[in-house]
Amino acid sequence: MSVVDFARFVDDLATQSGGAILPFFRAAFSTEDKARGGGAFDPVTEADRAGETVMRRLIKQTFPGHGILGEEFGTEGADAEYVWVLDPIDGTRGFIAGLPLWGTLIGLTRHGVPCYGLMNQPFTGERFSGDGKSAQYRGPHGSRRLHARRKADLKDAVMATTDPRLFAEGPDRDAYGRVEAAVRLARYGTDCYAYCMLAAGQIDLVVETGLKPYDIVAMIPVIEGAGGVVTTWDGGPAAGGGAIVAAGDPRLHEAALKLLRP
Incomplete structure (x- = not known):
């Protein structure tokens, strides 16, 4: 399967996980501290688990030979050629505070090297994706190529x-x-x-x-x-x-x- 085909699948992962996560945003939900008082507050919410559960299910259905590394449910098939690397809510502290500075991270590695990635922000409707050779933005104001700024100092x-x-x-x-x-x-x-x-x-x-x-x-x-x-x-x-x-x-x-x- 080509990177283009993976891109279509990742878009589906983003849509499905966003649908699971978004109902919790700025709503009442339970929060746990993964540090259990033993260090800096490390929160996890129902939304984190719901988003990763959806993505894991879709990956297993579509690519049963692929591995998965996720923040909430650990690693399966770490030695596979392709491994999906998932963070359902990166920025959980912001999510808890009702701030839109969070996103779902969906990465794919081949032989341990990142080959495709996407950040989905379902609340703002923005997606940032790339394959290492080019990167794109899609959002409420259209789509465009992404170019980092050149500043040397x-x-x-x-x-x-x-x-x-x-x-x-x-x-x-x-x-x-x-x-x-x-x-x-x-x-x-x-x-x-x-x-x-x-x-x-x-x-x-x-x-x-x-x-x-x-x-x-x-x-x-x-x-x-x-x-x-x-x-x-x-x-x-x-x-x-x-x-x-x-x-x-x-x-x-x-x-x-x-x-x-x-």
């Missing part, structure tokens, strides 16, 4: 991170602080939307830490398809998660790496 850059307090005190927080001090503007609380805005040329730099594969795999083909760069802080592949830096311009990415790991 940190002093001119707009950056984003989910929350500076997520960086552990010490070297990691100091490293993040050096980057934030060097940029023009920093914004918080954007989760997966930050990567979409980077691909769309609105944000120049995203710096995160502690990510899981399901937090980033879907966004890698979108960022790269728009002409951006995404790696770990030491310049390695981003698909495994961890400390991540993404930039719209390779020169900006290199400048950020020098501050993150001087």
Whole structure:
């Protein structure tokens, strides 16, 4: 099956999962803390589980030989040629607060390498997708190709991170602080939307830490398809998660790496 065929299937996954998730948004629903009081609040909702359940069922029905890695229900068939990497609600804290800065992340890897990804925001009706070679936006105002913005200097850059307090005190927080001090503007609380805005040329730099594969795999083909760069802080592949830096311009990415790991 070609990437084009996968794209059609991913659109169906997005539509079906969005239908399961959206009724919970800005409504009453139960929330649990996966950290169970043992660390930073790590929420999971009925909506998270409903969205992933729908996607897993469709994948198993259509591609029974494929693997699945999902945030809520773990991993099946990790050694398969194709593995789907799912985060039904990336930005659960925003979801709980009724803010539309969240999205469903649907990624596909082949032999462990991200080959297609989509972020679906069913409340705003926006979808950001890519295959590593090109990236597209579809939404209420039409469709267009995505192109990351070219800015070489940190002093001119707009950056984003989910929350500076997520960086552990010490070297990691100091490293993040050096980057934030060097940029023009920093914004918080954007989760997966930050990567979409980077691909769309609105944000120049995203710096995160502690990510899981399901937090980033879907966004890698979108960022790269728009002409951006995404790696770990030491310049390695981003698909495994961890400390991540993404930039719209390779020169900006290199400048950020020098501050993150001087």
